[in-house]
Amino acid sequence: MVPEDGTRGDSGSDKFRMGVFFFECSDDVSQALIQVPSIKIDKLTTIEPGAGILIDVTDGDVVSFVEVVIDGPYCNPFAVPIASLLTAYRQSRV
Amino acid sequence: MAVTFPAGYDTAPCYIVAINEMLVPYVAGMLQIMEKRGFWASDSDYEQGYNAVVALEGCMMATCLTDLIASQDRMYRMMNTAIFGQLYDVTIGPPLVVTPEIAPAVTLDVLDRDSIMGRLDRIAQLVDNAINGTETPLYTYSPSVKALLQSIIDAIGADETDLSSILSELETIALLVA
Numbered sequence: 001m002v003p004e005d006g007t008r009g010d011s012g013s014d015k016f017r018m019g020v021f022f023f024e025c026s027d028d029v030s031q032a033l034i035q036v037p038s039i040k041i042d043k044l045t046t047i048e049p050g051a052g053i054l055i056d057v058t059d060g061d062v063v064s065f066v067e068v069v070i071d072g073p074y075c076n077p078f079a080v081p082i083a084s085l086l087t088a089y090r091q092s093r094v
Numbered sequence: 095m096a097v098t099f100p101a102g103y104d105t106a107p108c109y110i111v112a113i114n115e116m117l118v119p120y121v122a123g124m125l126q127i128m129e130k131r132g133f134w135a136s137d138s139d140y141e142q143g144y145n146a147v148v149a150l151e152g153c154m155m156a157t158c159l160t161d162l163i164a165s166q167d168r169m170y171r172m173m174n175t176a177i178f179g180q181l182y183d184v185t186i187g188p189p190l191v192v193t194p195e196i197a198p199a200v201t202l203d204v205l206d207r208d209s210i211m212g213r214l215d216r217i218a219q220l221v222d223n224a225i226n227g228t229e230t231p232l233y234t235y236s237p238s239v240k241a242l243l244q245s246i247i248d249a250i251g252a253d254e255t256d257l258s259s260i261l262s263e264l265e266t267i268a269l270l271v272a
Contacts, residue, residue: 016119020151022148029145030145031145031152032148033148049158049161050158053119077141077144078144086156087155087156089119089122089155090119092123093123094123
């Protein structure tokens with residue numbers, strides 16, 4: 001088990017703050033999940049409910065990331081193109 | 095042991111499972127094993143299982159129970175205002191403050207004449223006053239339809255033949271009924 005109070009990175013990022021983005025695919029049925037290894041605290045929303053957990057999808061960097069994913073040639077594991085963001089929040093995946 | 099995706103998934107109902115917000119990152123993160131091919135018995139099971147589990151993880155932060163309860167409270171207040179005329183003061187939050195608080199029970203008291211119950215009460219008072227001559231808080235017209243009809247009957251019974259007087263009273267009745 002990895003201790004939770006391990007070394008922290010820039011802006012408090014750490015392995016317990018993995019950013020997970022959930023997308024709907026172009027067939028309106030399939031799902032896609034994209035995870036980034038860690039996400040900065042200031043990219044999490046401060047508005048309840050979900051403060052400190054939900055990723056702020058209005059943040060400029062987050063918007064840019066999502067646009068790259070949606071506009072790019074990215075698919076879920078079953079080759080269905082990613083179409084739109086559903087939600088995003090931090091998870092602990094250690 | 096590899097898992098077969100459950101049959102009947104598409105038609106099965108969903109349950110609301112209350113998870114404390116602080117635990118969602120850990121609970122959802124533990125589901126990652128079900129996103130892997132190795133968890134499932136076949137490629138088909140994997141595809142169905144992946145889509146189902148990813149959708150589940152997404153839902154876990156999509157609808158807060160607090161939001162659902164707040165939505166239900168808004169519906170209650172809308173109905174209480176429309177039916178009984180209860181008005182609410184709202185202070186936009188956070189926190190959102192709405193007064194008065196939702197009461198454990200409501201009475202049949204009409205709080206505003208423009209509510210549904212208020213308008214029904216107004217109609218009931220109007221009819222009672224116009225037909226029966228009952229003095230109500232809103233209507234005190236006189237004479238009533240019944241009184242006018244009775245005066246016509248009395249006039250005919252007394253062999254009074256002043257048709258213009260009878261017609262005048264009938265016109266008054268027609269106006270009241272209208």
